Amino acid sequence: KNEVEQSPQNLTAQEGEFxxxxxxxxxxxxxxxxxxxxxxGGIVSLFMLSSGKKKHGRLIATINIQEKHSSLHITASxxxxxxxxxxxxxxxxxxxTFGGGTRLMVKP
Amino acid sequence: DAGVIQSPRHEVTEMGQxxxxxxxxxxxxxxxxxxxxxxxxxxxxxxxxxxxxPIDDSGMPEDRFSAKMPNASFSTLKIQPSxxxxxxxxxxxxxxxxxxxxxxxxxxxxxx
Numbered sequence: 001k002n003e004v005e006q007s008p009q010n011l012t013a014q015e016g017e018f019x020x021x022x023x024x025x026x027x028x029x030x031x032x033x034x035x036x037x038x039x040x041g042g043i044v045s046l047f048m049l050s051s052g053k054k055k056h057g058r059l060i061a062t063i064n065i066q067e068k069h070s071s072l073h074i075t076a077s078x079x080x081x082x083x084x085x086x087x088x089x090x091x092x093x094x095x096x097t098f099g100g101g102t103r104l105m106v107k108p
Numbered sequence: 109d110a111g112v113i114q115s116p117r118h119e120v121t122e123m124g125q126x127x128x129x130x131x132x133x134x135x136x137x138x139x140x141x142x143x144x145x146x147x148x149x150x151x152x153x154x155x156x157x158x159x160x161x162p163i164d165d166s167g168m169p170e171d172r173f174s175a176k177m178p179n180a181s182f183s184t185l186k187i188q189p190s191x192x193x194x195x196x197x198x199x200x201x202x203x204x205x206x207x208x209x210x211x212x213x214x215x216x217x218x219x220x
Binding site: 033035041042043044045048086088095096098100101 | 164211
């Protein structure tokens with residue numbers, strides 16, 4: 001079993017829809033990251049969480065340490081949100097362990 | 109700050125040739141990471157440095173891969189000799205202390 005599991009693997013939404021991407025993990029962590037990778041390939045760090053909730057624009061990330069679960073929400077989705085979203089864990093030694101990614105397509 | 113700078117953006121080389129990928133981390137960051145991304149295996153950590161010292165290279169596939177960080181502002185990842193299965197996107201990232209990763213734009217390597 002992978003240490004990090006993301007769901008869904010693929011997601012298609014209509015513009016304006018509320019989107020949720022989930023990340024579950026099975027190990028102790030010091031922080032969890034949500035990354036965004038656009039079709040051009042560059043990786044952008046969206047959030048780093050160790051507890052609670054963070055919000056940036058239309059993006060919201062939450063984490064429940066007890067349940068070992070995090071969610072990334074996108075409100076009022078837009079075609080420019082189309083990308084791969086990757087959950088990554090900070091474990092011992094400051095190494096990142098990556099989930100398999102969620103490929104999101106938002107249609108106009 | 110211009111962010112993490114990687115070069116080249118694209119590299120096409122013939123099997124058996126030496127390939128050198130370069131990375132300039134964000135000034136002041138004390139951690140530097142090299143990752144490889146393939147369709148089959150996703151993102152994998154190859155090696156990381158702390159204050160220019162290699163800490164963990166257990167992700168380096170084999171002896172054909174080597175990485176150096178001669179100073180705080182420069183790192184290289186070298187593959188010699190290159191093989192078609194090395195074709196991937198190689199990312200460099202840096203961070204301050206243990207958090208706040210910033211990724212470079214990546215180098216897309218194709219070995220034919």
